[in-house]
Amino acid sequence: MLKITKAGNHGILLPQLSIGLDYSGSKAEHVFVSHGHADHIPWKNRGTVYATPPTSSFMKLRGVKYEVQELPFQKTLETENARITFYPAGHILGSAMTFVESDFGNLLYTGDYRTPPSPATEGFELPDKSIDTFITEATFSLPVYKWKSYEELKAEVTGFVQEALNNEYTPVFLAYNLGKAQEIMFLLKDLVHPIQIHGAGYKLCEVYEEHGFPLGNYESYDRDTCEGKILICPGSALNNGFASNVKKKRIAYCSGWAAMEARRSQLTVDKLIPLSDHLDFFELIDLCEKLQPKITYITHTPNPNVVKHYLDERGIPSQFLDMAAGPND
Incomplete structure (x- = not known):
């Protein structure tokens, strides 16, 4: 043995x-x-x-x-x-x-x-x-901890974006810079809406593209132009001023831990999406x-x-x- x-x-x-x-x-x-x-x-x-x-x-x-x-x-x-x-x-x-x-x-x-x-x-x-x-x-x-199907989770992610944009809010996803962020981008690529991702995550996206996983219309986060775009960042970035100039935004927390409703009040977010890697x-x-x-x-x-x-x-x-x-x- x-x-x-x-x-x-x-x-x-x-x-x-x-x-x-x-x-x-x-x-x-x-x-x-x-x-x-x-x-x-x-x-x-x-x-x-x-x-x-x-x-x-x-x-x-x-x-x-x-x-x-x-x-x-x-x-x-x-x-x-x-x-x-x-x-x-x-x-x-x-x-x-x-x-x-x-x-x-x-x-x-x-x-x-x-x-x-x-x-x-x-x-x-x-x-x-x-x-x-x-x-x-x-x-x-x-x-x-029992996950929803891929189809249900994709519908939650895209639905959150569409509802926010339809009501003139900027949708923000809280997600890890490697893996979760790119999965969200992959799920949203068919919307063809501009995405801005936190700078630390942006440099990792090229590897996905090189290996055949297109991530849509994306660029690195820019505070001056981020309003109205789909934003993706780790939770810690919000405490450091990420999109703090955007007054009308909706925030979704994407993680397996989102299966626990208590996370909503702990993180002060609008939606919990139990998308786990x-x-x-x-x-x-x-x-x-x-x-x-x-x-x-x-x-x-x-x-x-x-x-x-x-x-x-x-x-x-x-x-x-x-x-x-x-x-x-």
Whole structure:
């Protein structure tokens, strides 16, 4: 069986194979990066780092200085001790699940993932093999988190824009600069209405365009010309003066956390749209049931015992992969 060590707050180490997964430590010869969000990028590195081509581009744009080896989906890399293959994770563009095969057994590490996948990604695909060890995030780990269909969410996003514009309000979406912002733009591109995105998100949009995901009629945010356009920014930007000169605006918060009505008063927004780039609770349980791994490790979750309870009921062995230590330490 593969030994697994949770490397503090950043990454997983497979010590028998000298392999790190989203890992920033010094004990891995080979490190595989699941996607371009900052909490998964190895900012300190001493080994060879591999990522999909879009993730490599995002890493460079976000300030990574070391060389990244590009590994396309479903192209297997062989090291001295293992065979490693990336599979599309459906989370953001370039996001990958890492499948590791070795003499100690195999392992599927999800990173962050979504199924059904975001339409602004390469999709979602699993290895066509039985899984020994499954490491899954469980960000939305309660049964209250059940997402609407893609069609319903697209209708909410476009409907919010149309209603705001029809009433001479400027529509503003609160969304992460990488992934969520571009998904919203992808959903709105057919409206052909000008979009302005926060500057930090704007520079990342080119990667989507380069990989075949058109994002519509967009430009970088300009305070002097933003009124009447569709605006997209992270929530923190509003506190720093984003569109503060626009008096008539409607604000929508887009996140899986929007499934909780309390967020409306916490954030002072006009609409909550539960558009998540993670899978919901029931999709997580269903996927574990489909895979039937020998062991499932649950990570990145405030409620591991709830997930474990549902998996126990289905006869699927599982345990929490603590942020501070791995099960084999």
